[in-house]
Amino acid sequence: xxxxxxxxxxxxxxxxxxxxxxxxxxxxxxxxxxxxxxxxxxxxxxxxxxxxxxxxxxxxxxxxxxxxxxxxxxxxxxxxxxxxxxxxxxxxxxxxxxxxxxxxxxxxxxxxxxx
Amino acid sequence: xxxxxxxxxxxxxxxxxxxxxxxxxxxxxxxxxxxxxxxxxxxxxxxxxxxxxxxxxxxxxxxxxxxxxxxxxxxxxxxxxxxxxxxxxxxxxxxxxxxxxxxxxxx
Numbered sequence: 001x002x003x004x005x006x007x008x009x010x011x012x013x014x015x016x017x018x019x020x021x022x023x024x025x026x027x028x029x030x031x032x033x034x035x036x037x038x039x040x041x042x043x044x045x046x047x048x049x050x051x052x053x054x055x056x057x058x059x060x061x062x063x064x065x066x067x068x069x070x071x072x073x074x075x076x077x078x079x080x081x082x083x084x085x086x087x088x089x090x091x092x093x094x095x096x097x098x099x100x101x102x103x104x105x106x107x108x109x110x111x112x113x114x115x
Numbered sequence: 116x117x118x119x120x121x122x123x124x125x126x127x128x129x130x131x132x133x134x135x136x137x138x139x140x141x142x143x144x145x146x147x148x149x150x151x152x153x154x155x156x157x158x159x160x161x162x163x164x165x166x167x168x169x170x171x172x173x174x175x176x177x178x179x180x181x182x183x184x185x186x187x188x189x190x191x192x193x194x195x196x197x198x199x200x201x202x203x204x205x206x207x208x209x210x211x212x213x214x215x216x217x218x219x220x221x222x
Contacts, residue, residue: 004158033209042119042201042212043159056208090159104210106159 003029004107006091012113018079021110023091025072029105031055032074034066035090037109043090049074078112086114117142117206121213128192129221136187136216138176138202147205148178148185151212154198162187162200172196192220 003026013019025032031050035043045058049068063079072093078085088109094102118141128134140146150162163171165178165185176187185202197220202213 035210035212040214042121042203042214043210045209045211048209058208103161108158 004091004093004105006089006107006110008110009108010111010113012115013081015081015083015114017081018077019081019112021076021078021089021091021112023074023076023093023107025074025091025093026105027072028095029072029093030095032068032072032091032093033104034074034076035092036060036085037088037090038084039087046076046089081114083114086112088112117146117204117208117211119202119204119211119213121200121202121216123216124214125217125219127219127221130194131191134187134189134192134196134218134220136200136202136218138185138187138213140183140185140202140204142183142204142206144206148176149203149205149210150174150176150185150187151201151203152198153201159201192218194220194222196220 005024007022033048034046037043046060047057048055052068065077068074088111090109091107092104094104120139148165151159152162153159174189178185199215199217201215203210
């Protein structure tokens, strides 16, 4: 058990809609990252938060946004959903600051289907 | 740019046979390399990292900077090793993953 929980586990949205995915990390895990894993692909880095501020971003458009809260929970928001956004979204957290070498723990992910 | 290549999508071996999952990377600095594993119906989890130089579940991986490789090896495959394996690199950004190799160990 890694202590990283994500919700919902599965959801279906219509193209153009907005979605919010949630993640709850272990106490003390100040760094959280979000990844998108399309079918047959490895996870792709979306962005990272450290102490409630964005700390790095991958090659994703601005309609992908996030929040991190003081209680070690975080959100991934995607606006104007497109069919290609259909994927497994993974939350990962680690203790202390980014690049500190601490182990990164993954949640089980949220499966998003856009129709 | 950081890139990780896993050339095999699927690798099938017989139980007891040696296993080698290939991983090549591209990064101009000093990378940290990892292997992650995902067993059926389970979450992605860290298998090993090159800086630890340890053996986990019989698996080892050596970082070869000359060949820019970090191949995962196990001398005798077990059925419980069947899983999806991802090689990942950490350079100046968070983890960059390869596309993964599905290992199937046949009894």
